[in-house]
Amino acid sequence: MKSLGVHLQYSFDPSAQQGAQVRNPLFDLLWAVRENGSIQHAAKALGLSYRHVWGSLKQWQEVLGEPLVSWSQGQPARLTPFAERLVWAETRARTRLTPHIEALRVELERALAEARDGDQHVLTIYASHDLALPALRELASRQQRLHVELRFAGSVDALRALAEGRCRIAGFHVPPLPDSPKLFAQALKPLLKPGQHKLIGFSRRAQGLMVAPGNPLSLRTLADVVRTGARFVQRQTGSGTRLLTDHLLQDAGLPADALNRHELAAEDSHIAVAAAIASGLGDVGMGIQAAAQSFGLAFVPMANEDYFLVGLKDALDHPAVLKLRAVLGSTDWQQTLAAVPGYEPPAIGAAGEVLSLTKALPWWHFKQAKASVAPLGLLPTG
Incomplete structure (x- = not known):
């Protein structure tokens, strides 16, 4: 077997890149053949000639030392x-590294922006993984000449970065918690102080079970996941989605270790979980609707949650934060948010509006519920 190395490179281009895609022509070819069932149809989908696609596949087979496509007369390729x-394997690796690739790209764009225009405002944001935030970053650059240095981390890690002064704004998410906020309160309250921190409205989004197309195991609740022994792809400790999963298990009266998730590595983004399920490594995982749709997965809504940005009170008057709030309050942002599956405007206040912790998080001064706990923020699952 041939010994092969991997070489990475980047380029400067007049058109802005959306997201953190790292493209390779080999995988474009293979996905096209897989999805279209013939080299001819794959070539048409890619806008290339049959001769070019066929020649490229032969060349890649020689490089890799392995056959890539098989077919027989009258049968699909x-x-x-x-x-x-x-x-x-490439898809899982790339999606798992997407937040880090995005961070590298942002660092390079920042270096270029500072070299070209030293007066451009830069705003560092550590935030729980979210598929709408990169779109906000692009809009802020176009509208306000504001460079958002976006770094994805779990909700707890993002708030810790804010507390340690590594960013001016952080992002986290939490479901409505009128009755049973214990898990979220234990994780978040030490990092947020009423009067000292202020929230900024961002969005509301749907979280739920991401499953194979058609939901072959008929999974509707976490109890179904436990009952069937389905392989659960978990998120990393400290992520808001991991907290939400543990919260829903607690509400259902299930132990924290009830899910069959111990043999699968924890993933650090919604799209990495979706990629693991789409590739067959797992059967189900918690994530947002947009991530499920990006991999052609079925989505079973479980809870609506509020996504907030947060900063110190005295940061609200900083020019970069004022520009960010202006973008969030714009019609362009409303239209952008409406185009992302499972997202809608904030349920509390408006996008860009400053909110107090006690107003936006009524569970802040919580008391132990005396009655049985009702499902929180649940969507219909039929």
Whole structure:
């Protein structure tokens, strides 16, 4: 077997990149063949000639030393088992690293922006993984010449970065918690102080179970996941989604270790969980609707949650934060948010509006519920 190395590179381009995609022509070819069932149809989908696609596949087979496509007369072209393993391994690796790739790209864009215009405002945001935030970053650059240095981390880690002065704004998410806020309060209250910190409205989004197309295991609740022994792809400790999962287990009267998740590595983003499920490594995981849709997965809504940005009170008057709030309050942002599956405007206040902790998080001064706990922020699952 040939010994092969991987070489990464980047380029400067007049058009802005959306998200953190790292493209390679080999995988574009393989996905096109997989989705279209023939080299001819794959070539058409890619806007290339049959001769070009066929020649490229032969060249890649020589480089890799393995056959990539198999077919027989009258039968659709199929990826070989090696090629199937390759495309899914590459997809999982790329999606798992997406937050880090995005951080690298932002650092390079910041360096370029500072070299070209030293007066451009820069705002560092540590935030729980979210698929709408990169769109906000692009809009802020176009509207306000504001460079948002976006770094994804779990909700707890993002708030810790704010407390340690590593960012001016942080992002976290939490479901409505009128009756049973214990888990979220234990994790978040030490990092947020009423009067000292102020929230900024961002969005409301749907979280739920991401499952294979058609939901073959008929999973509707976490109790179903436990009952069937489905392989659960978990998020990393300290993430808001991990907190939400543990919260929903507690509400259902299930132990924290009830899910079959111990043999699968924890993932640090919604799209990494979706990629693991789409590749067959897991059967189900918690995530946002937009991530499920990006991998063609079915989505079972479980809870609506509020996503907030937060900063110190005296940071609200900083020019970069004022620009950010102006973008959030714009019609362009409302239209952008409406285009992301499962997202809607904030349920508390408006996007860009400053909110107090006690107003936006009524569970802040919580008391132990005396009655049985009702499901919180649940959406219909039918």
